[in-house]
Each structure stands twice: as C-alpha cells, then as structure tokens.
Amino acid sequence: MKAAIVREFGGPEVLHIAEIPTPHAGPGRVRVRVRAAGVMPFDTALRAGRFPPAMTPRFPAEPVVPGNEFAGVIDEVGEKVAGLPPGTEVLGFATTGAYAEFIVVPADQVARKPPGMPWEIAAGLSGNGQGAHMALSQLSVGPGDVVLINGAAGGLGTIAVQLARARGAATVIGTASERNHDYLRSLGAIPVTYGPGLVERVRAIAPDGVDAALDAAGPEALRDSVELTRDRDRVLTMISDEAARELGLRAWSGARSGELLDELAELWSRGEFAVHLRDTYALADAARAHRAVETGHGRGKVVLAVDLP
Template identity: 50%
Template sequence: MKVAAFSNYGPAEVLHVMEVDDPQATNDKVRVRVKSAGIQPFDCAVRKGDWTPPGLTVKFPQVLGNEFSGVIDQVGKEVLGFEVGDEVLGWELMACYAEYVVVKADQIVKKPQQMTWEEAGVITASGQTAHTALQELGVGKGDTILIHAAAGGVGTFAAQIAQAWGATVIGTASEYNHDYLRSLGVVPVTYGDGLVNRVRSLALDGIDVALDAAGSEALIASIDIVENKDRIGTIVAFDLVEELGVRPIRSRRSTERLSELVNLYMKGKLTIHIRKSFPIDKVVEAHREVETGHGYGKVVLTID
C-alpha cells in the first residue's frame, strides 16, 4: 500500500510517499480503506523530532497521522457491530497517512451519510481533545469561558462544544480570524499587550474558565483573569503547569466521546471547516500549510 512516512527527523521535506506491505485485519480488528486523514501540529512535532507521544516509539520509516475516515474492507472474526462496506471514522496513532489502517473496533464509529469524507477525517483528534478539556474543566450552563487560539483546530471544536453545553465563549485570535469566530457565536479578542484588560471589558461578570491552546503567554494571562486555578487548563504549556498550579490536559479518546461529537454534528451544533485538502502525494505541502500557523479550520489529506 501507499503511505506517507519519514526516515529521519527534519523539515516537511523529509516526508516521502512510499510502498509498504498491506496490513491485514486480525481477530479483534477491522481494516479500513482510508479516504481521508487529518493533519495535526502533533504530527509536525513528531516529524521534527521535538516530541514523541508517551508510550510510543518512532521506528523509521515512520508513518504519521492520528485520525481517519474510510470504508471497512476486512473484519476480524471476533468483531461485532461492523461489516465490510461500513463507512467509518476513528483513530490510530501514527498510522493514518496510508491507504489502509488496521484498528480495533472500539476505535471507530459509523460515519453519518451527511458528513463528508474530509470532515470525518478531521473530527477525531482535535474534537476529542477539546471535549476532554471542557469535561475536565467542568464547563456547563452559565459559564463564561476564555479559549486561547479559538480559531485553531482544538479551539474551534472547544468553542462550539462549550456553547452546545450552555456556556458563553470569548476567544483569542488574530484579527484576520475574528469574523470566522463571530460566525461560530464566539466573541473574539485580539492577542498581545493589554489582553487581560480587553477580556475584562468584554466579560463584566468575569471569566469562569480558561482553556489554553496557544502557549505560555496566554496561560500566564489566564492566571490574572480566572480566579479558580482548577478551572484553568492547557493542552500545550505543560512546562508551566506545576509552577502556575493549573491543569494539564491530555486527550482521552473513546468511542463514546467520538459518538457525542458526531451527534453534535448531526444536530447542527458542530460545523467543521476544511481549510485546505491535499492528496497524499502533496503531504509535504500539507505539512507546510499546518506549520504556517495562519488561517482557520483543518488541513486534511485525501487518499484515493
């Protein structure tokens, strides 16, 4: 099968499309013919050698990709609830930039007919991280939450989920992305000097919760805005967690969590914006696009 992988750490150019043996579904797994695979900043960090996911080892040549959509074409004899031809979406760590992925049945859910392949390929990773974060921070009806990097992958999902749960959302973003945030029902605020005062002027009754998906500067600002540090969380600035006394948040994926995201999509409470779509042969350009840090929405690989 065709995969996109890298054999040494480095810039996007270390990625190459290559052929490897087709995987086969074992007893408790299914094989999925991949239609699309989301691209995450996570993938870029692994490719550069900046980070390796806990419990995983990079083995060259290493395939990337942590979320996918596609069609089941093999079903293990112990698998229940799925059959050949089912359209699904799900996750498998560092394996999805590929024509086929083999996964356990508890890592997939059925794709709604209304959801495009590209949308289905990008909901799992950022969506579940956002859902985990809001759940850990206890976001609910009547809360006002400040989301840093609200136009990014996790931020966009978090903003919409929080509103579905009854919260009001203020989101930091560059001015270029403010109209997009407004279209999602988010009150936008610009990064940079004076952020704390700008946020306070927008939330006269105060901010109850803060979610940082931007980094240290945003997290430090949150300390001055949210009284209860237990309701401040970060998905990126883990080096400051102990010093600041805030929550480190790492995604906890489950089919129940993914099914809830799909249900929100079906109810019209979760929209997914595809910023750009690239064929797998253009994986280098796709990684470059993610690493620009500009724009909003998700970047996705399509695999024929």
C-alpha cells in the same frame, strides 16, 4: 500500499511517499481503506522528533507513518469483531498510521460515519473533536459560564467554541488574529486579538474575569488565562505542558474512544457544531500540509485526501 512516511526527524521535507506492506486485520481489529486523514499538530511534532522517548522509532529500519485521525471504509474484519461488516463507512483514530491507503485499528477506535457527513469533515473530526469535548468536560463548562478560548480559530478552538455554546456557556471569548474575528463572531464567540494587552482586552468584556479558560495558543496566553480565571483549577492547556507545570496547573486528561466519537457524530448530525475545513491536500503533498499547520494561525482543519476522486 502507498503511504507518507518519515525515515528521519526534520522539517516537512522529510515526509515522502513510499510503498510499504499493506497491513491485515487481526483479532478484534478492522482494516480501513482510508479516504481522508486529518493533519494535527501532534503529527508535525512527531515528524520533528518532539515526542516522548518511548515513541522513538528505530530509523531507518522502522519508518513512521504519521496521522492519528482518519475516515474511510472498512474492507477487512478480524475475528471477534461484531457489528462492523466490510463496507461500513467509519471515522476513527490511532496514534500513527493514517497517512496511508490502509490502516488497521482496534474496532473500538472507530465509529459509524453519519451518511451526510463529507469524508474530509469526518477525517478532521476525531482529534480536535474529542480533544475539545474532553477539555470542556474537565473544565466543567456549563450553563452561565464565561469561557475564554485561546487559539479559537484553529481546528480545536472552533469546535471548543461551538461545544461551549452548546453546553450553555453565557459568553465565549475567543482569541485569534484580526482576520478571523468575523469568523469567530459567526460561531457565537466574542473575538479578541492575541498578544500583549490581552488581559486588559478580556477584562473590557468580562470585568470580573472568566470562569474557565482553555489554551490552544501557547505559554503567554496560558499565563494570561491564569490571571483572568477566578479558579485556577479551571484553566487547561492542550499544548503548553511545560508552562502548565511551572504554573502549578493540573494536566489535561482524558481518553479517546469509539463511544465518544459516536456522541460527537450525533452532535454534528443535530447541528450542534460544524467542522470548518481550511484546506485539503493530496497525500503526495503531505509536506505542504505540515507547513500549513505549522504556521499556527490558520482557520479550521487541514486534511489529506488519500483516496478521494
């Protein structure tokens, strides 16, 4: 099968297309013919070599296929798998392996794709959708809360804004570049600009500070969030782990699951949130997709079309 692989750490240029063995579904697993795969910051960090030593591959004998979210059609089912016959349209998650024509995962890592959900949207839902859902749950976001979301126009941020509103948050303040402010307003957030003076800009909207803050922007925004949030136990970062440790904040926690994906698919079907698609690239253009994600200022999801017409 064709896949976008990495045989050495480096910039986006180390991603290239290669023929690798097609996997098969063992007991408890399903093989999915991938239609589209989401591109996550985790994937770019993996490619660059920024991940735990336990995940370090043995190059060049063990090339890495990035990609931890996907959508496609089950075409092979292992023993002890029930309720997911070949032909079932699914969205799912893994740690790696989605930038390929086929992926094999445990059956509890997929959920049925709603009939009206486009493949590109399904591919971009798993990572950011589950991350946003788990983060807001850990922050106990609920009715009446004033919530700050840093990096609100990104793939995770846009879903977090919408889910916070669906949970009953009274006010959602989102940081973004000025070109994305109208977009955030359309999602129900009050936009503010990144950078120095953020604390003052947020206090102009919420003089008493905020009830909870989610960071998907970086260390400086996280430090501002701590200053703005009344209870530091309700401050969480998805990307700035070192800064969080320095500030004495609790770590993000949670586990992805097929059940959570089912819940998100249902919320999407009810119109509780939308997934904004920024760009779709061909699998052969995975390097360009990584460059787009690494700019850090895009709006919504970047997706690879693996097997789409």
